[in-house]
Amino acid sequence: MKPLNVGLIGYGFMGRAHSNAFRKVSNFFDLDYEPVLKAICARDGGKAKAFAERWGYQSVETDWKRLIARDDIDIIDICTPNNTHAEIAIAAAKAGKMILCEKPLSMDGPEGEQMVAAVEKAKVPNMVWYNYRRIPAVTLAKKLIDEGKLGRIFHYRAKFLQDWTISPELPQGGQGLWRLDVKAAGSGVTGDLLAHCIDTAIWLNGSIDKVSAMTETFIKERTHTLTGKVQKVGIDDACAFLARFKNGSLATFESTRYARGHKALYTFEINGENASIFWDLHDLHRLQYFEHRDEGQTRAWRSIHVTDGDHPYMKNWWVPGLAIGYEHSFVHQVADFLEGVAKKKPASPTFRDALETQYICDAVLKSGKTSQWEKVGKSK
Numbered sequence: 295m296k297p298l299n300v301g302l303i304g305y306g307f308m309g310r311a312h313s314n315a316f317r318k319v320s321n322f323f324d325l326d327y328e329p330v331l332k333a334i335c336a337r338d339g340g341k342a343k344a345f346a347e348r349w350g351y352q353s354v355e356t357d358w359k360r361l362i363a364r365d366d367i368d369i370i371d372i373c374t375p376n377n378t379h380a381e382i383a384i385a386a387a388k389a390g391k392m393i394l395c396e397k398p399l400s401m402d403g404p405e406g407e408q409m410v411a412a413v414e415k416a417k418v419p420n421m422v423w424y425n426y427r428r429i430p431a432v433t434l435a436k437k438l439i440d441e442g443k444l445g446r447i448f449h450y451r452a453k454f455l456q457d458w459t460i461s462p463e464l465p466q467g468g469q470g471l472w473r474l475d476v477k478a479a480g481s482g483v484t485g486d487l488l489a490h491c492i493d494t495a496i497w498l499n500g501s502i503d504k505v506s507a508m509t510e511t512f513i514k515e516r517t518h519t520l521t522g523k524v525q526k527v528g529i530d531d532a533c534a535f536l537a538r539f540k541n542g543s544l545a546t547f548e549s550t551r552y553a554r555g556h557k558a559l560y561t562f563e564i565n566g567e568n569a570s571i572f573w574d575l576h577d578l579h580r581l582q583y584f585e586h587r588d589e590g591q592t593r594a595w596r597s598i599h600v601t602d603g604d605h606p607y608m609k610n611w612w613v614p615g616l617a618i619g620y621e622h623s624f625v626h627q628v629a630d631f632l633e634g635v636a637k638k639k640p641a642s643p644t645f646r647d648a649l650e651t652q653y654i655c656d657a658v659l660k661s662g663k664t665s666q667w668e669k670v671g672k673s674k
C-alpha cells in the first residue's frame with residue numbers, strides 16, 4: 295500500500311472519529327493507499343501533543359498554515375468549527391493538498407461556491423464528511439431505491455431531535471459551545487443537524503426545488519463564553535420545513551435541540567407506490583421495509599438486520615449477524631475516498647455535491663425569516 299500522509303486539524307469530537315477511521319481502515323479494507331497519521335494541528339500545543347501520543351500522530355503543529363505549508367502532508371482533514379472551513383480549505387487547495395472537510399461545507403452557499411472553485415481549479419481530490427450515507431442500512435436504502443423497489447416516491451419525512459440546549463444558563467461560544475454562536479456555526483440546527491438530513495435526502499431522492507420553513511430561537515440571550523457578556527442568540531434553536539422534490543414528492547423535515555428525552559434521534563421514512571422504508575439512528579443497523587406486493591396474509595413491515603455478507607460494507611467486518619456502529623460510517627467514508635483516489639473517480643459527496651445542501655439550508659433559513667416559500671438557489 296502506498297502511504298498518504300494525513301494532517302488533521304482539530305482534536306475534538308470529529309478529530310477523534312476521523313483519527314479512529316484512519317487508523318482502522320487499512321486493517322479492514324483492501325486498498326491501494328494507506329493513511330498515515332503524520333500530524334495533528336490544534337492551537338493548544340500541550341493538548342495537541344497529548345492527542346498525538348494517544349492516537350499515534352508522528353508530529354504536532356499549532357498553526358494550520360504551517361501544516362498546509364509542509365511538503366510531507368498529502369491530505370488536509372478539517373475538523374474545526376464551521377467558520378474556519380473555507381479559509382483552511384481554500385489555502386489547502388492552493389497548496390495542492392487533497393482535502394477532507396467536515397460538514398456543513400461552509401457558512402452559506404456563496405462561501406461554499408468559493409471552496410468548490412478552489413478545489414476544482416487545483417484539481418485536488420475532495421470530500422465532505424456526510425457520514426450517515428455510509429451506515430450500511432442507509433446505503434442499503436439507497437440501493438433499494440435505485441433498483442426501483444419503492445416505485446414512484448410520494449413522501450420523504452426526516453427528523454433530527456436533541457435536547458441539550460434547553461437550559462438558559464448554558465453559555466454560547468468557545469470550546470464545545472461554538473455551535474450556539476452564530477458567528478462560528480453560521481446557523482443552529484439547520485446547518486448542524488438538518489444538513490445531515492438534507493444530504494441523505496437528496497442522495498436518496500434527488501434535488502429539492504423549494505422550501506417553506508419556520509424557525510425559532512427559544513432562548514433569546516445567553517452569556518458569551520469569550521466576552522463574558524450577555525449577548526443576543528443568533529442561531530435557530532428549532533426548524534421545521536416543508537419541501538418539494540424535483541421528482542414531485544413532498545417532504546417534511548424537523549430538527550430541534552429542545553425535544554426533551556431525545557439525544558440524537560435521526561430518523562427518515564420514505565413512502566413509495568410499492569414499498570416504504572424507515573431508518574432510525576438509535577437502531578442504526580436495521581432497515582424497516584414494507585413491500586406492498588408481498589402475499590397478503592403475511593404482508594408486514596420487515597426489520598432487516600443489515601449485517602449479512604452481501605449487505606453494503608459488511609463483508610469487511612465480522613461474521614453475519616454481528617452489528618457494527620456509528621464510528622464505522624467514518625471508516626467506510628475513508629475507504630471510499632481512498633478507493634476514489636486510486637480509481638480517479640471521486641467519492642461522493644464532493645465539495646460540489648455538498649454545495650447543494652448548503653443552498654437548501656440558505657433557502658430554509660431565508661424562508662424562516664420571510665414566511666414565504668423560497669426557491670433553492672444555484673448549486674450546479
Ligand SMILES: NC(=O)c1ccc[n+]([C@@H]2O[C@H](COP(=O)([O-])OP(=O)(O)OC[C@H]3O[C@@H](n4cnc5c(N)ncnc54)[C@H](O)[C@@H]3O)[C@@H](O)[C@H]2O)c1
Pocket residue numbers: 303304305306307308309335336337358372373374375376378396397398423424425469470471486
Ligand atoms: N459528520 C458528523 O456527524 C459531525 C459530527 C459532529 C461535528 N461535525 C462537524 O465537525 C466540525 C467540528 O465539530 P466537533 O464536534 O468536532 O467540534 P469540537 O468543538 O469537538 O472540536 C473542534 C476542534 O477544533 C479546534 N479549533 C477551533 N478553531 C481552530 C483553529 N483555528 N485552528 C485549529 N484548531 C481549531 C478546537 O480546539 C477543537 O479541537 C464542525 O464543522 C461540525 O459541524 C460533524
